[in-house]
Amino acid sequence: METTGTGPRPIAVTLLGPLSARVGEEPVTIGGPRQRLILSLLVLAWGDVVSVGTLADAVWGERPPASARTRIAVCIGTLRKAFRAAGHDGQVIATAPGGYRLLTERVSVDAFDFDALTTVAYDALYRLAGDHLGRERFEAAEELYGHVLRLAREQGDLTGEARALLGIGRTRVESGYFDEAEAVLLDSLCVAEDVGDTVLVAEVNLVLARYCRMLRRTVPAGEHLMVAHRAFRQIGSAAGAQQVAQETGLLAECVADSLLPLDLIPRQRPRPGAR
Secondary structure, three states: OOOOOOOOOOEEEEOOOOOEEEEOOEEOOOOOHHHHHHHHHHHHHOOOOEEHHHHHHHHHOOOOOOOHHHHHHHHHHHHHHHHHHOOOOOOOEEEEOOEEEEOOOOEEEHHHHHHHHHHHHHHHHHHOOOOHHHHHHHHHHHHHHHHHHHHHHHHOOOHHHHHHHHHHHHHHHHHOOHHHHHHHHHHHHHHHHHHOOHHHHHHHHHHHHHHHHHOOOHHHHHHHHHHHHHHHHHHOOHHHHHHHHHHHHHHHHHHHOOOOOHHHOOOOOOOOOOO
16 A cells, blocks of 8 residues: 555544444444444454454354355455545555455554554653653553544443453563553553453453463462363353463463573563663
């Protein structure tokens, strides 16, 4: 997709609060829950391929219909038409081997923007004492987050916020930014518990268990796994129970190797360009 001034108009996606999208100032008409879920997964994957199997599992659970591939293709086609109808003349969702991916050029996402803004704000605020620009960025991030929370609560739906935070936290764990991961994951867990979303509670606790295991905090890792196990059983998710079992096995190995030197414990990975 071109990124010049003559290219397609920019797209803005809102994940914090109810899912929505705009092409320039024109809203994109996103249909039912299947289309919303598929678009959310593609956005959170941020350019990576999301397999048809993953999409089918998210939409229908463990027993997708035989026509799942066709139905997903129809949803993708409908989403493409919706973006074109809103004035985007380029490709937004590309077909890839085994699935689909979002073309991220000229696409912005409020959850990612907020994460980047707060990272820059905290860095400027605490590393550069008295830096007015840092304080302005911090206040801007704080104001944005407050607006997001107010909007989500007015809509009575915080699930989008919790999933966005979970995505950020999971990415930080996988990237080795351990010092920054826990607060985001705990925020996601608080929101998931507030809305009573058992699926989210299970997923967040599973990621928290992995985070604690990687830092050899075995006791809290076990506690998070127990919560995840109960939650997955409550919703009848065999796939979730299998993930808990796999993570439990890794935790058992970690406990068995608890006498390893401290130098083998993962350390906080520095941010690119950090001094």
